[in-house]
Amino acid sequence: MNTTALIPAAGMGRRMGASINKQYLELAGRPILAHTLALFENSPDIDRIIVISPQEEIPFCREQVVSRYGFRKVHDIVAGGAERQDSVRNGLGALPEPSGDDIVLIHDGVRPFMPAALLPEVIATAQQVGGCVVGVPVKDTVKEVSDHRVVGTPVRERLWLAQTPQAFPFSVIRRAHDRALAENFRGTDDASLVERLGLPVAMVQGSYRNIKITTPEDLTLAYAFLGDKSL
Numbered sequence: 001m002n003t004t005a006l007i008p009a010a011g012m013g014r015r016m017g018a019s020i021n022k023q024y025l026e027l028a029g030r031p032i033l034a035h036t037l038a039l040f041e042n043s044p045d046i047d048r049i050i051v052i053s054p055q056e057e058i059p060f061c062r063e064q065v066v067s068r069y070g071f072r073k074v075h076d077i078v079a080g081g082a083e084r085q086d087s088v089r090n091g092l093g094a095l096p097e098p099s100g101d102d103i104v105l106i107h108d109g110v111r112p113f114m115p116a117a118l119l120p121e122v123i124a125t126a127q128q129v130g131g132c133v134v135g136v137p138v139k140d141t142v143k144e145v146s147d148h149r150v151v152g153t154p155v156r157e158r159l160w161l162a163q164t165p166q167a168f169p170f171s172v173i174r175r176a177h178d179r180a181l182a183e184n185f186r187g188t189d190d191a192s193l194v195e196r197l198g199l200p201v202a203m204v205q206g207s208y209r210n211i212k213i214t215t216p217e218d219l220t221l222a223y224a225f226l227g228d229k230s231l
């Protein structure tokens with residue numbers, strides 16, 4: 001049984017509005033993507049890493065991140081697709097000789113503060129349950145809104161924010177992506193593709209620090225986390 005981390009990093013970072021793609025912005029002197037890859041490189045529970053990059057940035061990613069920081073577990077860097085779901089599907093296609101019970105962890109390239117101590121529990125849960133999502137309980141009240149009118153207030157006790165990593169046996173996530181493609185279903189995370197097959201997905205509590213660096217405010221938070229020695 002192999003454990004592979006798929007790292008989608010093929011987005012364009014439009015909401016960040018930076019002059020370079022956000023995964024290459026530097027935090028503490030290293031690209032965000034290098035911080036993220038280090039979490040998996042240094043984990044004894046991860047056998048290999050596949051990075052998914054925009055096609056035109058693959059050479060840059062190889063030279064300026066993978067080679068420069070010596071990520072030896074990176075097995076391949078493959079081209080992404082139009083949406084995150086397409087990128088993950090391309091990454092699944094790059095697993096060398098996958099077997100059904102191999103565990104695939106999918107983790108956004110722009111979540112560099114994921115607590116790596118979670119990885120053994122995430123992998124074990126994916127093996128036992130068939131799917132595992134890391135997330136945190138919602139802290140605010142959530143409103144459903146249509147046309148600037150509140151149309152509902154879901155019960156907060158049941159609401160969690162889904163983060164990554166999300167982990168699955170290869171057979172499960174392969175089937176979920178194949179079905180989504182065949183049925184033209186678009187989900188905003190990988191677990192939703194598995195859920196719609198009627199298969200169980202467990203939630204493991206993660207950290208409020210495991211932010212997805214999406215907008216400039218997230219960089220301010222990232223600097224604050226890096227300055228916080230209790231991290």
Ligand SMILES: Nc1ccn([C@@H]2O[C@H](COP(=O)(O)OP(=O)(O)OP(=O)(O)O)[C@@H](O)[C@H]2O)c(=O)n1
Nearest residue numbers: 008009010011012013014015082083084087109
């Ligand atoms: N076609 C895409 C879109 C996103 N991602 C990756 O999925 C993760 C989460 O996506 P997000 O933060 O939304 O990144 P972007 O799509 O780059 O952001 P934006 O929507 O602002 O352009 C990121 O690591 C991003 O690189 C990807 O691999 N392929």
Ligand SMILES: C[C@](O)(CO)[C@H](O)COP(=O)(O)O
Nearest residue numbers: 084108162163164188189212
């Ligand atoms: C997968 C994800 O990070 C879970 O929160 C998120 O759904 C990705 O969304 P995006 O709009 O593609 O960034």
